[in-house]
Amino acid sequence: MGTVRFATIGTSGICERFLEALAEAEGADYVAAYSRDLDRARAFGERYGARLFFDDLSELASSDEVDAVYVSSPNGLHADQALAMIAGGKHVLVEKSLAANEREARRVFDAAREKGVVAMEAMRNLHVPTFAAIERVTASELGAVRLATLRFSKVTSRMARLRAGERLNIFDPALAGGALMDIGVYCVEPAVALFGRPKTVRALAVTAPVPGCAADDPCSTIDLAGEALLGYGDKIVSLSYGKMCDDVIPSQVEGEEGTLLWDQTSCPVNPRVHDHEDKGLIFRMEEASTRPVPAEVPANDMVCEIDDFTAAVRGEAAALEAAARFERVTVDSLAVMDEIRRQVGVRFPADLAE
Template identity: 55%
Template sequence: MASRCPVSAGSVRRGGMRDNPPEKEASPETGDSMTDVRFATIGTSAITERFVAALAEVPGTRYVAAYSRDLSRAKEFGESRGATLAFDDLNALAASDQVDAVYVASPNGAHARQASLLAQGGKHVLVEKAFASNEREATEAFARAHESGVVCMEAMRNLHTPGFHNVAANLARVGRVSQATFRYGKVTSRIAKLRAGEHVNQFDPALSEGGLMDIGVYAVEPAIALFGRPERVSASLLTIPLPWEPEPSGAKIDLAGSVVLSYPRAIVDLNYSKVANDFYGAQVAGDAGTLMWEQTNCPADLRFVPYEDKGMVYSAAGGKAEVIPANMPDNDMTCEVATFVDAINGDVDALGRVAFCERVTVGSLAVMDEARRQAGIRFPADDAR
């Protein structure tokens, strides 16, 4: 059994650096800690359940509120998990003095608008992937957060794990990178409904959804995190017309795809699918060796195979493989939560990480914007100004 992420989130000093955690002060009215970051959630799906479970493992956090457009649903979700507040009004949540931070897990199309409103209300915001509908929306939402002086970060969990930290730390060992591959594919349980002509939120362009935004993003973001923005994007996406529309409208959505990112001396292949299981992992290859891991969406133990010149051989051959282990948590969302909370505390390293992740988020959305453009997929948010 893997241990939880070795988090370092401590007690909160609003607007300052984190000290060693002091004894918690208790409210005379409730007896609750007054130093924890008090979290609310937007959304009642399985990913929100997993987030609340992660909060319970990260020191210096407390789950206090749930939001849903249906107040009874918010109460049911929150109260069963220890929250004492429920909201069905986003403005009221943004104005609440009993909430410090909000985890946003609504449909993609609502992310940027909700994040901006909450940030303007002084709330720190952790936004589920994909952070926004497009690059423009993301840039505007981050600008609102900067103006308000709050922490705003995308909940891209695979970038915050010990496994991915090991990838970045060992990248130089491969030498000059020439190729990299990031893959993630799994059959969605909702595909049967989609093929039956039913409306499925996860494939609705009106909600800024689709295969690339839902699952392809797990391949895009590690590439941007490791190599930066590419010079060119070449995309080939598997698309279908929207099956629930009675008359052809020209609107379509993607189920799977392949995206090639071109750099001055390297090519990076990205592959994703919601209609097929992909059992290949990820690798970065260079003239000094190859770094590999099994799951792009959750990098854990790595393998590094150094290059060795073995003369004329007719297959790939290298030196002895080295395993680089990672102490992975059972719930890998604890890692992103720990980074986010440390940044709220004012930890310099965490704030630097948040700034880096902002650049990755915006750059990744630029890549996905271009891939969608080449495939003829448009979201309503693309036309909004």
């Protein structure tokens, strides 16, 4: 395959940023837009050069002018829409979180394998060169890792609307919303990519009732912020995330020989290492000196995930091997998030269907 012809499902801001990145990617072309409203699909798609417009998923899935579909609808729709595209022989790049839970994710990946197409989660912070540098340094320069902390919280203007009683997609369990699925996933997935699936999970969250839910609705609570501890036996990883406040503390991996720090967990930048020096008995940490870890990130970091995905679609061996690894990270991360939600009392309709 030469140029990979893309369609999009969704018209959100993240889809717009994806299309801006797609325009910079080599070997990719934007050809089609889907929305439940055909006029909206046309208005959105034409802005970015699409020539085909759909309001019927089955017609998009059967189009012989589309090779791959980027799914950027609400989380709760991801799995069914991805499965529909896969059934039509389309490769799928699914915005995070790929599915509402681990079971749904396994269905998507199993279907893709059976159909012979690529399915990948658009988890952008795992695909940037900075994360490759973080992995390399963690494996080779820090010694035995004992503690790690990954953090990402930012204030959303939608909190005011939620407090005013408005039911919003991003805070709707029916659509697999909430702070963990929208923000916390940026912490969970790097942790799992670095250290694997944990042995134990301990979680707490700030939760709220969902406006408009019936008293007996089992999916009537949503998380706004949370923290979790992942236990590995020889190390502990702390996760902190939320949509109610801004977190300005770097993420870090602490090893016996050094500590790796970086900023902006959702788009890791400025990695640097503080090498341990044995100074004997001290009563306070001296001002830490660090050495930089070289890594460059494109202005629109979504280019990196697009490049990895299209390389896999073209059948490049290294890219297919990486896609298989990303699949394991996605599935294991959703298992962690399922357990976090179970402990804090957030349930989705997909959980009840099991």
